[in-house]
Amino acid sequence: MTQEIVPDTKDWTWTLERPCPDCGFDAGAVTADQVGILVLQAAQPWTEVLERADARDRRTPGVWSDLEYGCHVRDVCVLFAQRTQQMLEEDDPAFANWDQDVTAAESNYAEQDPAAVSTELAEAAAAYARAYGEVTGEQWARTGVRSGGSHFTVLTLAQYGLHDLNHHLHDVGAVGVQTQQ
Secondary structure (H helix, E strand, C coil): CCCCCCCCCCCHHHHHCCCCCCCCCCHHHCCHHHHHHHHHHHHCCHHHHHHCCCCCCCCCCCCCCHHHHHHHHHHHHHHHHHHHHHHHHCCCCECCCCCHHHHHHHCCHHHCCHHHHHHHHHHHHHHHHHHHHCCCHHHHHCEEECCCCCEEEHHHHHHHHHHHHHHHHHHCCCCCCCCCC
């Protein structure tokens, strides 16, 4: 019997204003020219994480396994690339609600193949990085709003997404990327 995951209901947008005390990532320090490379760097450790013999094991009750986190990170890369594109194509779009816990259950994260997830995550991160590589000048200031009411620019959405990617490396005991100031 699989233990239920305790949903994370925190509003993590505060990470745009100050470094995360858990993972140490300073999202607000990320500049536009750093986004793509940091996305790729944050994806690299997942190959080793997903090769762990215990990648499917939930080491802490109510918390995702490394595999489940890897699936989530893959899906975050896809979602944030889509949202970035939406912000570039539409004026101040409202993003559809995304419940990560529903996605995890419906996509059966715990039963996915770690090797396949590793490949898919690398591909999704590359597409995510490319999406930001195509953003120029004033496009970084284009806006969008999340279903909960949080407003983002293309840059702050990138910063927020990078914190998510980095924080989940911390969650699985891998070394995350660091911002340079």
